[in-house]
Amino acid sequence: MDQEADGLKALTERAMRIHALYDQLNLAARGRTWNREEFMLGFVGDVGDLAKLVMAEEGARPYPDTSAHDALAHELSDCLWSVLVLARLYGVDLGRAFARTMTELEAAIEADLERATARPGEPE
Template sequence: MQERARTVRSRYAEVEASSYGRSWTTEEIMLGFLGDVGDLAKLVQGKAGVRPRPDLDEALAHELADCLWSVLTLADAYDVDLGASFSSTMDELEEILSGPDA
């Protein structure tokens, strides 16, 4: 997934440079991600019955994938090994959940 996200980001950078004279900064990518999270929130409301639409399941799947692309792109921009970070974070959470107060 990381490699494919990187390839798509590279193509977007070319389009941005052609259209705007430069590619988006990581801050602009983050702002785009925030917009996608807002769209995702509306779709989650739809699943709860508050914002129904006929293509809800497809739109939800698309928006989740769009958000994942943003996370992968930001991780790549900051040289974060997302696989390793995910594993260590899940290990930490599982340790907390199996602790004496769990």
């Protein structure tokens, strides 16, 4: 296993420990845990918060505190946590899926770039 895979595994294990703590808290406070759909909806909320913070960083939206960048870092971390947990909950090997997806994207973009930069009349 390479260092990137080890790092992703460590991040995922930590994310799952936090997920388990949330489950304990929800059981104690509400008598139930979130199902996968509810967890996904929580992630959507985090993505919305992230969008607002990106807009604040870009000056398109006011932010009441001068630490919008710190809030942005926090929200990015929340979103990463959700992605790691969702991948585990749905049995997705995120390291392999990411590598495969990046290879596919790279090939598609390179092909599109080649077509976009080809001169008329030149073979593609």
